[in-house]
Amino acid sequence: MKVGQVRLRRFANTVANGYFCSVIKFNNSPIMRKKIVAGNWKMNTTVPEGKELAEAIVAKLSTVPSDVQLIIAPPFTHLCCAGKAIKGTSIALSAQNCADQPKGAFTGEVSAAMLKSIDCTYVILGHSERRQYYGETSATLVAKIGLALENGLKPIYCIGEKLEEREAGHHFDVVKAQIEEVLYTLTPEQMSQIVVAYEPVWAIGTGKTATSEQAQEIHAFVRKTIAAKFGQQIADDCSILYGGSCKPSNAKELFAQKDIDGGLIGGASLKADDFVAIAQSY
Ligand code: PEP
Numbered sequence: 241m242k243v244g245q246v247r248l249r250r251f252a253n254t255v256a257n258g259y260f261c262s263v264i265k266f267n268n269s270p271i272m273r274k275k276i277v278a279g280n281w282k283m284n285t286t287v288p289e290g291k292e293l294a295e296a297i298v299a300k301l302s303t304v305p306s307d308v309q310l311i312i313a314p315p316f317t318h319l320c321c322a323g324k325a326i327k328g329t330s331i332a333l334s335a336q337n338c339a340d341q342p343k344g345a346f347t348g349e350v351s352a353a354m355l356k357s358i359d360c361t362y363v364i365l366g367h368s369e370r371r372q373y374y375g376e377t378s379a380t381l382v383a384k385i386g387l388a389l390e391n392g393l394k395p396i397y398c399i400g401e402k403l404e405e406r407e408a409g410h411h412f413d414v415v416k417a418q419i420e421e422v423l424y425t426l427t428p429e430q431m432s433q434i435v436v437a438y439e440p441v442w443a444i445g446t447g448k449t450a451t452s453e454q455a456q457e458i459h460a461f462v463r464k465t466i467a468a469k470f471g472q473q474i475a476d477d478c479s480i481l482y483g484g485s486c487k488p489s490n491a492k493e494l495f496a497q498k499d500i501d502g503g504l505i506g507g508a509s510l511k512a513d514d515f516v517a518i519a520q521s522y
């Protein structure tokens with residue numbers, strides 16, 4: 241930290257919306273960003289199993305530090321039921337995707353407005369599995385993020401490099417392009433609604449985790465890239481999550497890094513004990 245900079249960290253419950261933020265003073269301007277642990281259930285669990293999982297997380301919620309925002313992202317079919325299970329708690333509901341069109345003849349798609357109507361707060365967009373298996377491009381993601389924001393949803397925008405890109409030393413260029421092509425199209429006000437999830441593709445579901453140094457290095461770079469377009473305050477207020485084989489045994493070290501504001505959790509979010517233990521790592 242530079243001389244003259246005052247840095248105080250404390251936690252404040254923003255009671256109005258039920259969320260908790262970390263509040264940092266930096267050059268006398270308050271910085272607020274949430275600590276978030278979000279569970280991406282992917283295409284797992286039946287509806288009854290999902291209900292049981294959501295209820296098990298609720299049952300353990302009192303053991304999670306009060307300044308950590310828990311989010312669950314069940315499949316579309318589970319959203320209403322899981323939403324009921326978490327109703328009245330501080331846990332927020334997220335979808336895993338939304339359509340790139342507002343409404344109409346798009347068989348099989350689910351719109352941002354539909355998600356908002358069942359009390360979703362967040363939507364995961366740009367997950368590497370969507371980019372890889374469903375051909376999602378930056379153009380698709382600009383459309384989806386725009387619709388999500390128009391409908392009052394907060395996008396959790398996923399970025400991250402593939403193994404060959406890291407091995408070739410191109411990881412900074414890859415995430416920079418993913419930020420510039422999509423997030424740079426937003427207004428500062430829109431950008432302030434975005435959560436970013438850095439998920440190195442080689443670490444997702446593989447058991448390989450980025451080291452805390454690797455993750456911190458790229459998270460700091462992501463924040464710097466956001467600051468270059470939107471200014472330091474918006475960058476400092478943006479929660480940047482790490483994703484990729486995050487589990488109870490490695491979460492503490494990852495979350496201790498200055499620019500890591502929590503995790504997007506896949507496999508380990510399917511067990512309430514593990515998911516909650518990750519959140520307890522703060
Ligand atoms: C994910 O897919 O978002 C993810 C982080 O998966 P996992 O934790 O299983 O690596």
